[in-house]
Amino acid sequence: MDTQVDFTQPGPPRSRPPGAAKVLTALAVVTAVAAGGAWAAGLGPFERGGDGPDPEAVAEARAFLADWSAGRLPAAAARTTSPDRAGQVLRSFTSGLDLGRPKLTAADAEEQEDGTVTVPFTARMPVSDLGTWRYGSALPLREQKDGSWKVEWKLSLVHPRLSGTDKFRLEREETPPVRAADRNGVALTAAEHPSLAPLLARLAGGPDGRGPRGAVQLVDRVTGEVRRTEASFGGRAATTSDGPVRTTLDAAWQSAAERALARAGGKNAALVALRVEDGEILAVANFPVSGFNRALSGTYASGSTWKIVTSSALLLKDAVAPDDVVDCPKYLTVGKRFQNVETSAYPGATFRKDFTESCNTAFISLRDRLGDGELGDVARKYFGVGQTWHVGVPSYDGSVPVPRDETEKAASMIGQGRVQANPLIMASVTATAVSGTFHQPSLVEGTEDTTSTAPLPRGVVTQLRSLMRATVTGGTARLLSGLPGDVGAKTGTAEVSDDQDNNGWLVAHRGGVAVACVVEEGVTGGGSAGPVVRDLLTSVPGS
The missing domain is CATH 3.40.710.10 (DD-peptidase/beta-lactamase superfamily)
Structure with missing residues (x-):
C-alpha cells in the first residue's frame, strides 16, 4: 500500500525519448530521477498576504526549474516569454557537454522596484565521468497582461556568461584506464562486470585522487578562442606504473x-x-x-x-x-x-x-x-x-x-x-x-x-x-x-x-x-x- 497521490494540477503533456542509454539525452530520459513535476514545482496551497513577491510568480519560477531539471524542456520553455527561442537554447545548451540530469535549487525570491520578481537559483550540472559543474544564476519574472507570470527569457538566465557571442565547450584529457580490484584482490573489468564501466571511469583511486580529468570552458562562438575556464575536474592522472585501485566491492x-x-x-x-x-x-x-x-x-x-x-x-x-x-x-x-x-x-x-x-x-x-x-x-x-x-x-x-x-x-x-x-x-x-x-x-x-x-x-x-x-x-x-x-x-x-x-x-x-x-x-x-x-x-x- 505504497505511495499514490491524486494530483489535481496535471502538467503539460510530455513526449518520451526513444533511447535511454545515450548520455546526451539524459536530461530527457532520467525524468524519473526528478522529485516529481508537481512536487518539485512547489505547487502547494499558497495564500497571498502581506509584503513580498507574489507567490504565483515564485510558483512559476519553481515550476520552470522543475521542468528544466526533469528534462521537460518544451514545458519549461512554455513558461517563458519566448517559448520557441527558450526551447532551442535549453536543448542546445547541453550539446557536447555530456551533462546528466541537473539539480536546480531556488533561493528566496526578490521583488524589484519595477514590479518584476527575481528568483536566484544554484545549478549542479553532472558532467559524465568527471564530476559536477556548479554555478549560480537567476530567473527574472514579469506579470503578463492576463495576470499570469512568465519567466522573462534571456540567455543569461541559463548561465550568467552564456551570450550571443560566447558558449561553453567540454575538453577532456586523455588518461590511461584505471585498473581496479575487488576487496579480495580479484581484478574488476568492464568486460566481466559491464555495470561497473561508468563507475570504473570515475573511480577516484582513494587518497591519490586518480581519475579522469577535464574542464568546461567558455569559448568564442565563431573562433573557438578560450575566454576562461568555468570548471575543472579530476585529480592527478593515473600512470602505467600505478597499481590497481583496491575497492570494497566483492566480485x-x-x-x-x-x-x-x-x-x-x-x-x-x-x-x-x-x-x-x-x-x-x-x-x-x-x-x-x-x-x-x-x-x-x-x-x-x-x-x-x-x-x-x-x-x-x-x-x-x-x-x-x-x-x-x-x-x-x-x-x-x-x-x-x-x-x-x-x-x-x-x-x-x-x-x-x-x-x-x-x-x-x-x-x-x-x-x-x-x-x-x-x-x-x-x-x-x-x-x-x-x-x-x-x-x-x-x-x-x-x-x-x-x-x-x-x-x-x-x-x-x-x-x-x-x-x-x-x-x-x-x-x-x-x-x-x-x-x-x-x-x-x-x-x-x-x-x-x-x-x-x-x-x-x-x-x-x-x-x-x-x-x-x-x-x-x-x-x-x-x-x-x-x-x-x-x-x-x-x-x-x-x-x-x-x-x-x-x-x-x-x-x-x-x-x-x-x-x-x-x-x-x-x-x-x-x-x-x-x-x-x-x-x-x-x-x-x-x-
Whole structure:
C-alpha cells in the first residue's frame, strides 16, 4: 500500500525519448530521477498576504526549474516569454557537454522596484565521468497582461556568461584506464562486470585522487578562442606504473547483482548492496550499464521505503508505539488527496500494521506529531542523509528540505514531496536502522569522513528490526519470506508524474548486508524491485 497521490494540477503533456542509454539525452530520459513535476514545482496551497513577491510568480519560477531539471524542456520553455527561442537554447545548451540530469535549487525570491520578481537559483550540472559543474544564476519574472507570470527569457538566465557571442565547450584529457580490484584482490573489468564501466571511469583511486580529468570552458562562438575556464575536474592522472585501485566491492556480489538486475525487464534500474557493520559497498549495479549512474548519483523520491526514517522520528520522541491504533482510511486530504494503492483501507489498524502494509494515510495522519523540520533533522543526525559523503566516486547524498506547506509536509512523511534519495542512500538508511549506527558508505579505502551522527537508541533499533521483519513475514515484502535467514525489508512505490508509471522500490537486510533497489516505472515495489532483491539474496546465501 505504497505511495499514490491524486494530483489535481496535471502538467503539460510530455513526449518520451526513444533511447535511454545515450548520455546526451539524459536530461530527457532520467525524468524519473526528478522529485516529481508537481512536487518539485512547489505547487502547494499558497495564500497571498502581506509584503513580498507574489507567490504565483515564485510558483512559476519553481515550476520552470522543475521542468528544466526533469528534462521537460518544451514545458519549461512554455513558461517563458519566448517559448520557441527558450526551447532551442535549453536543448542546445547541453550539446557536447555530456551533462546528466541537473539539480536546480531556488533561493528566496526578490521583488524589484519595477514590479518584476527575481528568483536566484544554484545549478549542479553532472558532467559524465568527471564530476559536477556548479554555478549560480537567476530567473527574472514579469506579470503578463492576463495576470499570469512568465519567466522573462534571456540567455543569461541559463548561465550568467552564456551570450550571443560566447558558449561553453567540454575538453577532456586523455588518461590511461584505471585498473581496479575487488576487496579480495580479484581484478574488476568492464568486460566481466559491464555495470561497473561508468563507475570504473570515475573511480577516484582513494587518497591519490586518480581519475579522469577535464574542464568546461567558455569559448568564442565563431573562433573557438578560450575566454576562461568555468570548471575543472579530476585529480592527478593515473600512470602505467600505478597499481590497481583496491575497492570494497566483492566480485561475487557484483556478478550476482548484475544478473539479478536483469529481472527488471529492461527498465531503468539500480541496486546497491553494502555491509551493515562498516558501510563498505559490495555491489553497485545499473541498467542500462552505460551512462548515468542511478545507483549512486540518482535523485529519486524514495516512496514508502522512507517510512523507515519517518518511523524512527516518531519512535524517537515516543509519538507512537507499534501497538498503538492508527487508523488507515482509503483517503486523506491535505491540500491534495492522498490514497493507498488500490485505495485499500485497514480500519482500526495498529501502527505495526500500517508499517507492514505501507499505509500512506496513517503515516500522513501523524504529521502533526513532528515539527516541520524534524524529519530532516532526524535524517541528518542519525542517518547522515544530506551531509557530504566521500564515497570514493561522485555521489548524491540526499536531501530532506523543510516543507514549504502542509501538503508538502504530508508528502514528506511517505517519501514524496522534495525528499530525494537513491539506492546508495536507502541501503545506508537500512543498515543504520538495523544496527543503530551510521557508517559513511565507501567504495575505496582511505576515503575522508566528515560526517557527524548520533547512534539510534537501542529500543528504537529493536522496534525498527521488528517492523521490517513483520513486513516480510506478513506484509508487502512477503515475497522474501521463503529466503533463509532473518530477513527484514520495506517496500516502496513512488509517484513521479501524472503521465508516468510509479517507480518501484525495495530495501532489505540479511546476514550483515543491506540492499536497496529501484526500478523506474516498475509500478509497485513488491512487483518490480522485489524479484530483483530476492534473486540477489538467493544467489549469495552466505551473506
